[in-house]
Amino acid sequence: MRxxxxxxxxxxxxxxxxxDGGMDWMVWSYGNDWTWNTTLRTYHTDLMASIDCILLSRKMAVQGFTAHWAALALRPDNPQSHFAENLTKAHKVVFTKTLARSEWENTTLAKGNFVDEILALKQVSGKNIIAFGGAGFASSLIKAGLVDEFHLIVNPVILGAGLSPFKEIRGSLGLHLIESIPYDHDIVVLKYLKKEYGL
Known part of the structure; x- marks a missing residue:
């Protein structure tokens, strides 16, 4: 199972x-000028090559994610183009109750129960699945116990308050650290696996 x-x-x-929903405190962003160092670029590009299905919230899909990466996939001169090509080639599933269609190729609109939809996707043969979304979408996935592996890009800042993807968890969620990778500018990528995998 994926x-x-x-x-x-x-x-x-x-x-x-x-x-206030702001994210200008993040050290690295997906701007047109990919200022990330080579090592972090490689990590992201390799991660995208390891999956063939992407889950997106409606909000993320319509607020620029789709248009941004679809455009960059057509620009081989841009260092993000290979990363963007992997996004474009992957099967994308947008969870929505309101969208009638998507402009991005290889995109399916999921309008049923999201738990049932994702459990069915996990049974399909292929590479792993990755989810991108805001705090609300991520929180729903975590609460439903659907996330198997967490890739957390930790920025060197303390906000004190804000939007959390863990706000709906009741009880504890046991995790096993797979890898901890430090990068420039005091960024750390933490990879965790749910402990139910026998670790």
């Missing part, structure tokens, strides 16, 4: 946006 990976940038105290 695993569902969740990747998110966050503050040291576990927020993915400040209390």
């Amino acid at each position: 695993k569902l990976l969740l990747q998110m940038q966050m503050s040291l105290d576990g927020y993915v946006a400040d209390k």
Whole structure:
């Protein structure tokens, strides 16, 4: 069965946006000028090559994610183009109750129960699945026990308050550290696996 990976940038105290929804505190962003160092670029490009299905919230899909990466996939002169090509080639599933269609190729709109939809996707043969989304979407995935592996890009900042993907968890969620990778500018990528995998 395929695993569902969740990747998110966050503050040291576990927020993915400040209390006003701002994210300008993040050291690295997906701007047109990819200022990330070579090692971090390689990590992201390799991660995208290891999956063939992407889960997106409606909000993320319509607020620029789709248009941004679809455009960059057509620009081989840009260092992000290979990363963007992997996004474009992957099967994308947008969870929505309101969208009628998507402009991005290889995209399916999922309008049923998201738990049932994702469990069915996990049974399909292929590479792993990755989820991108805001705090609300991520929180729903975590609460439902659907996330198998966490890739947390921890920024060297404490916000004190903000939007958390862990706010709906009741009880504890045991994790096993797979890898901890430090990068420039005091960034750390932490990879965790749910402990139910026998570790």
